[in-house]
Amino acid sequence: MTPVAAFERAMHYLDRAHADGFRKRAIAGALETVRATPVDELRSRAEARTLKELPGIGDASARLIQEALAAEATGETPSYLLKLEGETEVPVTDAARPYLEALRGDCHLHSRWSDGGATIEAMARTAAGLGHEYIVLTDHSPRLTVAHGLNRERLEAQLRDVAQLNDELSPFRILTGMEVDILEDGTLDLDDDLLERLDVVVASVHSKLRMERTAMTHRMVAAVSSPHVDILGHCTGRLIDKRPASSFDPDYVFAACAAYGTAVEINSRVERLDPPPELLAVALDHGCEFSIDSDAHATGQLEWLPHGCAVAAAGEVPVERIVNTRAADDLLAWTGAR
Ligand SMILES: [Zn+2]
């Protein structure tokens, strides 16, 4: 295991456990240093016991570098990583397990191209390691400048990158997509010809979340009735204990989702868990389909699906109504027919 791989793995474990604070910052800082230092220098410093002279390398990080270098010969996993792996396992409830086992892919996640922390390849390889058959790459659309949304040129470049990665990673598949902003008037933040080219489109409200109820209802209905939109992302925009849910008429919005065949996302991020249970029940009553997504911005966050599965289980969502329990070709047949 290379030292870089060891620290990336450590970050993965800390991310999946929602770790914050000192340990995460220490590992992140050390990862930067390890990335910037030639491995030969790390090796000679490990022998000379001078690793701690490097910026951001303390006792624990120095030991992890040493163990990773030693593991290159033995193939063993550094003990620090074994310990971290055990400490950070994401619990799966009995109720959530059948949902988790049924999921074949993840339809909402970000890469470094927008505001994610990992490369497309790292996200794809991690998802494959978790047993997924596919992911849908959904970086942000151009207007979300704070999240480095992709303009036409960058999206086209990303599509070329994805095509090349798909050749390397086959049979695993990266489906193309975007998390497109729903603009104030309900139109979408991407030109039609590009929307047409993408495999799966998630549409989300990220701006003017406090809009008046009727206007927000019209805005969302307009978006979900677009033939380009496949999934309505985190419908209320709430951030638990931080930002209240947007106000809209759920009967109109979910009736439109059902009528136009747009799936309602069950967002697995613990600060979102969106829709809340009472709205999930309304969507269920209207006959909507669902997509349980991680909305991951780092590889470790791809392991957050059990949280969304628990929401689906509590709401008694029938597994056959969850679009990402389908094989990639069936998912594409569904989005293509819409
Ligand atoms: Zn979003």
Ligand SMILES: [Zn+2]
């Ligand atoms: Zn997102």
